[in-house]
């Protein structure tokens with residue numbers, strides 16, 4: 001059997017880091033089904049050349065031929081461009097990849113903040129429904145409005161994902177106590193702003209609480225349930241990141257929090273994610289297309305490599321995923337080969353080679 | 360002449376820190392008009408007792424009798440409570456206090472991150488218009504929507520406020536070069552998410568840009584204009600806070616960013632703000648009502664004292680304001696008297712005494 005993966009490099013350094021996933025997966029040998037990579041198009045560059053940011057064919061191939069996918073990064077125009085809409089946001093919606101799972105962990109044994117959390121970001125609604133309108137007021141000035149949507153359905157399934165992940169992480173910690181900083185019981189922290197948005201964030205909060213509190217089987221009885229107002233969450237994240245295990249957030253808060261958490265572990269270039277739905281998943285480094293370093297061959301491939309590991313693990317190949325993560329941690333711990341975002345002088349390819357050497 | 364100030368302690372530690380403003384202002388002696396303090400009611404406690412969170416009388420007295428005001432902090436229920444709405448959000452709107460100005464600066468000479476920035480937060484719209492609705496879908500599940508509003512008028516006046524502040528700060532730096540970390544030219548950084556919210560944040564971004572670029576007199580020619588996407592802003596804030604001077608943001612991003620910036624200087628208990636309109640201003644510590652330490656007499660009064668200084672400076676009393684700030688910095692630098700949030704053992708009153716001693 002084979003493992004068919006759609007590969008969507010998209011823009012900027014997305015094109016430089018995506019090959020890392022391919023090379024590392026190939027290096028795993030027979031521990032996974034032989035991977036087959038299907039290059040697919042999307043992005044701002046594609047839009048400027050062909051008028052579409054996400055070709056219909058890309059969606060079709062992902063839906064009908066692939067077991068999973070890897071996405072690079074997108075560039076965005078700073079001004080509104082007629083007809084352009086972010087392809088990553090569209091992909092998440094089209095494939096109903098409703099959970100954006102972003103683990104942020106420092107490497108055991110390394111200096112710096114001790115953090116081992118995962119951000120479970122709702123990936124389909126909130127302000128990302130992109131229902132926006134412009135109006136001209138009687139005095140001739142402009143007024144714009146956007147809709148922020150929160151549904152019980154989306155909040156409930158993302159809540160369940162968060163609680164399941166909390167259980168799974170607790171199991172992993174039990175199996176490998178040295179591998180983790182978080183020593184407490186499994187915990188889910190709901191992020192919201194219901195003191196201002198009592199209806200929308202009130203619904204998010206209550207629905208996620210209900211996942212635990214109204215579960216007839218009491219499946220989540222062992223999981224602590226806490227909350228943080230989003231502004232206070234950013235404060236805590238900087239001050240005491242070690243208190244977090246699983247956090248669950250509406251789309252935009254999740255977007256913001258994950259960049260904050262990334263800063264704690266030294267570089268956005270280290271933080272992976274998967275966009276996961278019930279039937280499909282797509283790995284994606286959390287960083288952007290980084291126009292400032294594009295073409296220099298110095299982009300950090302680790303976020304992409306870790307995203308490939310997340311994808312494997314999601315597809316059930318946990319042992320090969322763990323092998324990749326161990327190889328990455330050992331390269332980081334040695335500190336001999338690293339890209340400039342981490343203070344090193346190595347190239348993207350040198351880091352990929354180093355990781356493959358440790359596999 | 361007298362300086363009439365409405366004093367609204369509201370909830371929790373708001374009641375413990377607001378007296379700090381009163382005592383410090385009184386200690387200034389004849390360098391300001393004799394202050395007169397008018398106690399006014401508002402808050403969640405007031406709502407639970409009397410059914411209203413913001414009595415009409417409070418608004419009327421502020422509007423007709425006061426030269427300015429000081430606000431403490433509000434508690435919020437975690438569940439939606441019929442008829443309750445945050446009094447601080449309402450006050451900002453009723454008095455058209457459209458700018459929430461939040462300077463975050465480390466003390467010259469002290470260890471830690473070097474930061475000297477100010478967050479200029481739009482204070483009247485964005486998701487804070489609180490137009491929310493709940494709907495029951497055909498399948499019986501709930502759907503909630505909120506309106507996010509951005510107008511040209513509000514964006515333009517907050518943009519102008521930001522550029523004026525950048526010029527004023529540059530002047531102050533020129534007058535007192537040792538007092539500041541920021542060595543570059545004045546700079547305004549617009550915070551937005553126009554890669555997703557191209558209409559609403561697109562309008563915010565373009566309108567603020569236009570304040571500089573379309574100013575016929577070229578008044579802001581010396582001010583650099585930059586931008587940060589809000590998620591990337593949180594990352595930068597943790598990684599290189601020293602690059603920011605004035606930042607200007609829609610309401611919710613400003614709320615989130617200011618807690619992040621507060622974390623950099625060691626405690627939310629240090630960060631002041633004023634809510635300012637064209638005709639009125641109200642000082643307010645950035646921290647909340649802190650139910651966990653309420654009643655213990657250990658709340659940090661420095662955010663409130665600095666807010667009083669901001670208010671004085673806004674009212675034109677810049678020399679007495681500078682005296683307060685110098686006294687606060689000297690207490691912090693000595694480090695002998697500090698509340699538990701800063702690792703000390705002193706009480707609220709001991710910190711107030713120490714500041715007054717240095718005046």
Ligand SMILES: CC(C)[C@H](C(=O)O)[C@@H](O)C(=O)O
Pocket residue numbers: 074086088089255286554555590
């Ligand atoms: C590029 C942008 C549309 C995207 C988002 O906001 O989701 C990015 O910031 C992310 O975190 O994946």
Ligand SMILES: CC(C)[C@H](C(=O)O)[C@@H](O)C(=O)O
Pocket residue numbers: 195196231433445447448614645
């Ligand atoms: C208490 C709350 C309504 C308020 C806000 O969101 O504006 C607070 O967080 C603040 O920053 O002043």
